[in-house]
Every structure is written in structure tokens, then in C-alpha cells.
Amino acid sequence: MIRHVAIWSTTVLSLLALVSSSEASHRRGSGCCAAAPCASACGAPAVQYVERQVTCYRPQMVEQTVTQAVVRCIPTQENFNYTVNVPVMRQEKRTQTVMVPQQKEIQVPVTVCVPVTTNETQTVVEYVPTSKVVEYQYTVMVP
Numbered sequence: 001m002i003r004h005v006a007i008w009s010t011t012v013l014s015l016l017a018l019v020s021s022s023e024a025s026h027r028r029g030s031g032c033c034a035a036a037p038c039a040s041a042c043g044a045p046a047v048q049y050v051e052r053q054v055t056c057y058r059p060q061m062v063e064q065t066v067t068q069a070v071v072r073c074i075p076t077q078e079n080f081n082y083t084v085n086v087p088v089m090r091q092e093k094r095t096q097t098v099m100v101p102q103q104k105e106i107q108v109p110v111t112v113c114v115p116v117t118t119n120e121t122q123t124v125v126e127y128v129p130t131s132k133v134v135e136y137q138y139t140v141m142v143p
Helices: 002-028
Strands: none
Touching: none
């Protein structure tokens, strides 16, 4: 735990140093006008320094004793009773009924349709088209 506190505090201090150095470079005018002696060369107003009271917070590490529940696996031996099914083979005599198909001839009446041809006389009406000449009158228009 002390190693983690030392690493963390070193990291925080290095970040604070980095932030303070970048703020100091902005205050000194590290922009485009840093090389120019006059602020009017860039068109920016002259830099003015103002004293201010700033509150900074410093991290302070305090060690504490914390009670924490820890779960551990502890191997123990226990006896268990269990049932195992084991197949047992033995010879038995059993009666078995078997159906054996047998063929037998039987007579079944069947109805069959048979076509029969007979001669009949029928009266038939027949229409026969005929042609005849019919005279009619018509008018022709000639230009």
C-alpha cells in the first residue's frame, strides 16, 4: 500500500509541475509576440501582471485500517453416499406369442361393367344450307 501511495503522489506532483510550467509560459507571452520587444507588433495588447490570491489544494495521504471480508476456498474431505445402477444379465424362460400369416383362397363377388352394342333406329333432323339468288336495288354516288 505504501508503494501505491508513493507512486500516486509522484504522479500528482509531476502533473502539478507540468500545469504550473504551462501557466508560467502563457504569462510570459510565449505566443507569437514572445520574440518581439513591442506588443504592438502582433496587434495584441501589452501584458499586465496582476497579483491575485489563489487557493491551491495539496493531497494529503492518511493511512487507515479497514476491516474487509475475505473469501477463501478451504479444501475439506466429506463422505457422500450415492447409488449406482449396474445392469444385471440373467437367463429366463418366457412364453411368446408369434403371429404367422397364412394364405387362403376365398371367393368374392365382383360386379363388372361390360359395354354392349345394339342396333337402333332413330329419327334425325338435318339442316342443309342452300343458296338462292335474290335481287335488290342500291344507289351508287358518283363524283
